[in-house]
Each structure stands twice: as structure tokens, then as C-alpha cells.
């Protein structure tokens with residue numbers, strides 16, 4: 001993220017009652033160490049070794065993993081933050097990660113009539129995946145987007161005409177921290193009588209089996225990157241060691257996505 005963008009976002013934060021000045025906020029920066037990235041971020045076994053290596057390199061070079069002091073949307077504090085925006089800013093990188101995911105959707109023979117994604121960063125991942133599926137011989141996928149509120153929570157479907165009753169729908173998002181966002185997407189989709197085939201994410205901060213999936217919500221649950229190792233560096237705000245030791249205010253993550 002360019003410094004000017006960060007500064008303008010931080011200026012917005014000054015309007016918040018609990019943030020008085022830039023100086024109180026923790027500084028943060030990208031981790032550019034492949035070994036550290038590999039130790040925190042595990043790539044799905046279905047990607048081959050060459051692609052795994054490429055992905056590690058992309059995550060390292062793009063500043064996908066930030067280090068500092070962050071408050072996550074869940075309210076938890078963490079030393080680390082996953083920035084899909086940093087990765088997806090480059091079109092070749094966005095295309096490469098979308099293709100890795102699309103190939104696995106094809107290999108797993110998941111039928112998709114429509115993809116629903118939130119209007120936030122998940123939307124560009126979703127639309128590139130939809131385009132690649134079509135290019136690789138799958139049928140044209142309807143793209144449907146959900147409006148989100150200030151907390152990035154999906155609230156309503158923007159172009160709902162794309163969601164026809166009986167459609168086979170895949171729910172796509174860039175990152176999943178608690179699972180609350182994708183649950184909202186699921187609830188919005190099922191209002192239209194569709195069949196949810198499953199969930200696809202670029203990365204999660206929890207193990208897939210620890211995410212509270214809506215009951216009967218499809219069998220396919222896939223994240224290209226498992227960032228659950230970051231949970232060891234995630235704390236309740238009341239006992240965050242970074243707050244205690246460094247006495248900095250965490251950077252609200254909603255301004256980084």
C-alpha cells in the first residue's frame with residue numbers, strides 16, 4: 001500500500017474517539033522473508049510444488065503478510081495482518097492466484113452457475129476466477145455481488161437478478177477470519193432458493209474445520225492458503241502483550257482492506 005493511501009486512511013481514523021494522533025498507532029510493514037512466510041502460511045496440498053513455490057514468492061514480494069500491531073474485524077489483536085489487497089494490486093499476481101484456485105474447482109468437478117462475493121476485495125478474486133472457469137471450457141458463470149456495511153459485513157445483494165432459484169452457487173471471498181462474513185453471504189444467497197455448492201477463499205486465519213460453517217451449506221470448502229498458525233499471535237484485546245509491552249494502539253484492520 002502506498003504511504004499516501006495509508007496516511008489518508010489514518011486521517012480518517014483520527015475521527016475515531018479512541019485514536020488521538022498518528023504517533024500513538026503502531027507502525028507496521030511487510031514481511032519479505034520467504035522462510036517466515038512459509039512457516040506461517042501453508043498452501044493447499046492440491047497445488048503442485050512449482051505453484052507452491054511461485055505463490056510463496058508472490059506472497060513474499062507483494063507484502064501480503066504485514067507485521068505490526070493490528071485490531072482485526074473480530075475485535076482480536078494480532079501481530080500479523082494478511083493484506084489481500086497488496087497481493088491483488090498486480091494483475092499478473094491476481095490472475096495467477098485465481099488460476100490456481102480455478103484449476104482446483106475444475107479438478108474437484110464443482111458445478112458452478114453463479115459466484116457470489118462481497119463488493120470488497122473478494123469481488124476481484126471472484127470475477128477473475130469466474131472468467132478463468134469460462135476460458136477453460138466451463139459454462140458462463142453469473143457474477144453476483146453483495147453490498148457491505150462499514151464493518152465489511154455483507155448486507156444485501158446488489159445485482160440479485162443473477163441469482164435464479166435452483167442455481168448452483170459458489171461463495172467466494174479473499175480472506176476468512178471468523179467466518180461471520182461468509183455466513184452472511186450464505187444467508188443472503190439462500191433467500192433466492194439457490195443451492196450453495198461450497199465456499200472458496202484465498203486464505204483463512206483459522207483451520208477450515210474450525211470455521212463455524214452454516215449447516216447443510218455444501219461440501220466444498222477450500223482455502224488456497226491456511227494461515228491458522230497466525231492464531232498463536234492473536235490475542236484478546238484485554239490481554240494483548242503488544243498493547244502491554246509496546247503501549248502502541250493497534251492499527252484497525254478495516255482501514256487496510
Ligand SMILES: [Zn+2]
Nearest residue numbers: 077240242243
Ligand atoms: Zn494489542
